[in-house]
Amino acid sequence: xxxxxxxxxxxxxxxxxxxxxxxxxxxxxxxxxxxxxxxxxxxxxxxxxxxxxxxxxxxxxxxxxxxxxxxxxxxxxxxxxxxxxxxxxxxxxxxxxxxxxxxxxxxxxxxxxxxxxxxxxxxxxxxxxxxxxxxxxxxxxxxxxxxxxxxxxxxxxxxxxxxxxxxxxxxxxxxxxxxxxxxxxxxxxxxxxxxxxxxxxxxxxxxxxxxxxxxxxxxxxxxxxxxxxxxxxxxxxxxxxxxxxxxxxxxxxxxxxxxxxxxxxxxxxxxxxxxxxxxxxxxxxxxxxxxxxxxxxxxxxxxxxxxxxxxxxxxxxxxxxxxxxxxxxxxxxxxxxxxxxxxxxxxxxxxxxxxxxxxxxxxxxxxxxxxxxxxxxxxxxxxxxxxxxxxxxxxxxxxxxxxxxxxxxxxxx
Amino acid sequence: xxxxxxxxxxxxxxxxxxxxxxxxxxxxxxxxxxxxxxxxxxxxxxxxxxxxxxxxxxxxxxxxxxxxxxxxxxxxxxxxxxxxxxxxxxxxxxxxxxxxxxxxxxxxxxxxxxxxxxxxxxxxxxxxxxxxxxxxxxxxxxxxxxxxxxxxxxxxxxxxxxxxxxxxxxxxxxxxxxxxxxxxxxxxxxxxxxxxxxxxxxxxxxxxxxxxxxxxxxxxxxxxxxxxxxxxxxxxxxxxxxxxxxxxxxxxx
Numbered sequence: 001x002x003x004x005x006x007x008x009x010x011x012x013x014x015x016x017x018x019x020x021x022x023x024x025x026x027x028x029x030x031x032x033x034x035x036x037x038x039x040x041x042x043x044x045x046x047x048x049x050x051x052x053x054x055x056x057x058x059x060x061x062x063x064x065x066x067x068x069x070x071x072x073x074x075x076x077x078x079x080x081x082x083x084x085x086x087x088x089x090x091x092x093x094x095x096x097x098x099x100x101x102x103x104x105x106x107x108x109x110x111x112x113x114x115x116x117x118x119x120x121x122x123x124x125x126x127x128x129x130x131x132x133x134x135x136x137x138x139x140x141x142x143x144x145x146x147x148x149x150x151x152x153x154x155x156x157x158x159x160x161x162x163x164x165x166x167x168x169x170x171x172x173x174x175x176x177x178x179x180x181x182x183x184x185x186x187x188x189x190x191x192x193x194x195x196x197x198x199x200x201x202x203x204x205x206x207x208x209x210x211x212x213x214x215x216x217x218x219x220x221x222x223x224x225x226x227x228x229x230x231x232x233x234x235x236x237x238x239x240x241x242x243x244x245x246x247x248x249x250x251x252x253x254x255x256x257x258x259x260x261x262x263x264x265x266x267x268x269x270x271x272x273x274x275x276x277x278x279x280x281x282x283x284x285x286x287x288x289x290x291x292x293x294x295x296x297x298x299x300x301x302x303x304x305x306x307x308x309x310x311x312x313x314x315x316x317x318x319x320x321x322x323x324x325x326x327x328x329x330x331x332x333x334x335x336x337x338x339x340x341x342x343x344x345x346x347x348x349x350x351x352x353x354x355x356x357x358x359x360x361x362x363x364x365x366x367x368x369x370x371x372x373x374x375x376x377x378x379x380x381x382x383x384x385x386x387x388x389x390x391x392x393x394x395x396x397x398x399x400x401x402x403x404x405x406x407x408x409x410x411x412x413x
Numbered sequence: 414x415x416x417x418x419x420x421x422x423x424x425x426x427x428x429x430x431x432x433x434x435x436x437x438x439x440x441x442x443x444x445x446x447x448x449x450x451x452x453x454x455x456x457x458x459x460x461x462x463x464x465x466x467x468x469x470x471x472x473x474x475x476x477x478x479x480x481x482x483x484x485x486x487x488x489x490x491x492x493x494x495x496x497x498x499x500x501x502x503x504x505x506x507x508x509x510x511x512x513x514x515x516x517x518x519x520x521x522x523x524x525x526x527x528x529x530x531x532x533x534x535x536x537x538x539x540x541x542x543x544x545x546x547x548x549x550x551x552x553x554x555x556x557x558x559x560x561x562x563x564x565x566x567x568x569x570x571x572x573x574x575x576x577x578x579x580x581x582x583x584x585x586x587x588x589x590x591x592x593x594x595x596x597x598x599x600x601x602x603x604x605x606x607x608x609x610x611x612x613x614x615x616x617x618x619x620x621x622x623x624x625x626x627x628x629x630x631x632x633x634x635x636x637x638x639x640x641x642x643x644x645x646x647x648x649x650x651x652x653x654x655x656x657x658x659x660x661x662x663x664x665x666x
Contacts, residue, residue: 080515080552082553084517132486146423148426150429152430165478165481169482169564173550183555184481187479187480189479207426210426211423215423216419216421217416315556318558319607320559323610323614328558335514335515336514336515
């Protein structure tokens with residue numbers, strides 16, 4: 001028996017295997033589907049991403065999964081029935097959607113709104129903005145794995161939704177704002193409830209900042225990520241925090257004031273970095289400004305009528321129905337047929353939490369709008385997604401989508 | 414190092430909130446009877462403190478809802494004796510149909526009642542609301558001129574069957590006025606006040622009319638006779654008109 005020689009290398013095998021067939025090296029990007037049912041796509045957004053390794057070559061948002069036909073449905077409903085559709089489109093900022101629609105209809109009608117109604121609209125709009133920004137801060141954190149913040153932001157958001165329920169009867173779709181004013185006067189508890197939440201908010205916002213603003217993980221995931229330049233942001237038509245994070249101080253409340261915003265003292269926070277972190281800081285600052293505006297509005301809340309006295313637009317108060325035949329006729333005429341604005345078109349835009357929310361209403365003189373079109377900010381902002389992530393890591397796509405803060409109901413309509 | 418501090422800081426905040434659950438949270442705990450403490454800020458809303466426990470043990474505990482809360486409509490009937498609509502079993506609905514017309518998703522179906530003579534009567538014989546279509550916008554309650562339909566506060570409506578049981582008929586929709594008064598105290602107070610004002614206005618109007626008649630020196634008995642005569646003449650004119658119309662129709666046919 002020969003000892004095993006471990007020092008000499010073994011002889012090559014005597015049988016030869018066939019060489020493997022040569023495979024061509026294909027240099028093409030990998031196509032990856034993100035969504036439509038992905039936890040970080042904010043609803044049903046599908047992004048078709050082409051990847052070169054980990055780097056994004058292209059990102060195409062594919063929208064339409066939440067198409068509800070709301071624009072078309074508007075054409076089959078009277079102007080007042082349309083009030084139930086407008087907030088359902090952008091469910092995180094229902095007051096702003098209603099406000100844009102109502103302002104457009106009021107422009108068509110040429111009706112004056114009482115001062116009290118306007119001030120109440122401003123209070124509700126600012127509360128709505130805060131509620132929407134609270135969702136942004138919480139969900140943005142959740143998308144990046146910071147799951148504590150959402151617990152605390154939703155605590156305050158819940159209090160704001162309770163106020164909506166108090167005035168309008170529903171948390172998400174109060175349908176409280178109506179053409180010519182409001183549906184009813186404020187309940188007696190309103191002022192205390194709003195003062196309470198406005199008193200609590202500054203401390204609560206400090207709390208979110210303690211969790212996120214200086215957190216190293218948060219900064220690692222957001223600073224210098226999803227950057228967009230001012231030129232690109234303007235060219236793509238983006239608005240709100242995306243545009244203002246690039247140094248462009250564009251805010252409709254200052255540039256084209258509505259609802260008397262020119263009478264309120266507030267700043268438009270602007271940053272120049274253009275990244276996701278700047279957008280987060282902006283929204284925190286905007287919440288503080290909104291608290292300021294709401295406080296001013298609450299302090300100047302005038303007494304008086306809450307709805308216009310024009311019986312062709314707003315119904316008569318119920319106590320008149322018992323005594324006045326004319327009131328009964330107006331009441332039935334208004335709710336069986338609706339009002340008929342003169343033929344024409346109107347565009348009204350408000351500074352919604354996500355940017356310019358515009359409503360374009362065309363009347364042909366009948367009781368139903370001939371066409372209603374929304375310039376929804378989420379849809380326009382979503383265009384900036386590819387610019388933000390091109391050539392970046394695929395993981396940054398999640399940050400980009402979260403910081404764009406799209407509402408898919410508003411995108412697809 | 415930085416990451417370690419980041420984790421510790423974050424955990425610290427979470428830990429502080431956990432401690433607050435026991436310190437502040439105990440004050441907000443429901444009593445042994447299961448009653449929630451009186452809300453301090455928002456009527457019937459979430460607890461209005463920033464710290465401490467925020468959860469409610471639903472369904473054992475329920476937060477009260479504000480008066481304007483709306484969830485599916487219901488119909489009202491007056492129980493009191495001698496009410497003006499007592500011969501319609503007190504059902505306030507007059508089948509005017511304004512709620513069905515104003516309903517955005519068109520979930521209301523009403524059939525108007527007919528008398529023995531085939532003439533329509535101000536009462537509904539059938540009233541259906543499809544709760545699976547209803548969007549709880551509250552327009553029907555807002556625009557009902559007779560305060561006959563109101564929005565409910567009941568929101569636990571799950572069922573084992575999802576076709577017939579979701580279409581509510583007249584019997585399921587009818588609620589006594591006392592129920593409405595209990596859940597909508599402000600709205601009910603307005604109704605009562607309006608009824609009182611209406612009655613008062615009618616009384617003053619009648620009194621003024623009588624006073625005017627006396628002031629004009631008219632004899633109430635003669636006035637009544639004159640009114641009777643005028644009515645008779647009007648009826649005769651109507652008879653003649655109908656006869657002429659009938660003759661014309663027969664002639665044409």
